[in-house]
């Protein structure tokens with residue numbers, strides 16, 4: 388049976404009459420990199436604040452590491468490392484000093500650990516540089532190092548790549564993948580940079596107006612966003628034979644009403660029409676179909692421009 392790091396049941400947060408998060412059932416499996424996607428104001432941060440114990444839900448339940456209830460929730464929270472909005476850093480301290488201070492607060496005496504975490508995030512050679520002189524990318528990496536201090540099993544990161552330059556984004560992605568693959572850390576990452584999320588997420592949740600619209604895996608997304616040719620022909624059985632005999636493909640589906648969906652040969656519509664005609668198959672229509680990733684997410688998030 389799948390082991391869930393996090394499950395929420397009907398999780399709801401109301402501010403007065405306004406429902407910021409509405410009846411959300413989220414599921415994150417051990418080992419996932421869960422891409423949490425939504426427009427500005429969709430409810431991502433509120434959801435993350437509830438998951439990390441910073442905000443009390445109005446309704447619903449949170450199960451962390453297969454345990455529910457307040458007492459267990461506190462134990463679960465100790466296994467979470469998080470960056471919510473901007474990491475809280477002391478600007479006049481060095482990276483190492485920031486880590487040392489957090490280590491003391493968490494009761495982690497092991498200073499060797501600090502060095503090794505700074506090495507993981509690529510900040511081991513920054514010497515005496517104070518945080519106020521750090522670039523945004525360095526701050527984010529230090530934020531991640533702080534989140535890693537308690538040796539978490541689950542990292543919860545709210546928009547960690549927001550504002551980073553392309554190079555910083557690539558570095559952050561590599562780092563998160565490394566933590567996931569080599570240390571087995573499950574990661575929840577919210578972002579509105581869809582293209583970037585799709586390079587690392589293994590599961591997605593899309594939130595719109597406080598409601599979790601859909602959850603799906605990376606594999607399911609690939610299928611949903613698959614490009615294909617849709618042909619309506621006079622004789623789908625004969626057309627199938629042409630696809631198999633002439634084009635040597637079995638990568639197609641026959642649908643009702645003599646419609647055939649062809650998942651490869653995407654650039655060969657002309658050749659397909661010619662061969663079908665040669666074999667006395669009439670073509671009533673041929674169209675290239677399939678959403679790209681961005682289009683698909685836009686639909687889920689309620690359409691319109693998404694920056």
Ligand SMILES: Nc1ncnc2c1ncn2[C@@H]1O[C@H](COP(=O)(O)OP(=O)(O)OP(=O)(O)O)[C@@H](O)[C@H]1O
Pocket residue numbers: 402405406407425426427428429430431432433434
């Ligand atoms: N403390 C609060 N009091 C009242 N309303 C709030 C509070 N916190 C959030 N909201 C409202 O709840 C809605 C969801 O906000 P939230 O910050 O969770 O969205 P988000 O998806 O994280 O957006 P962004 O990407 O802009 O951070 C917004 O309309 C916001 O104004």
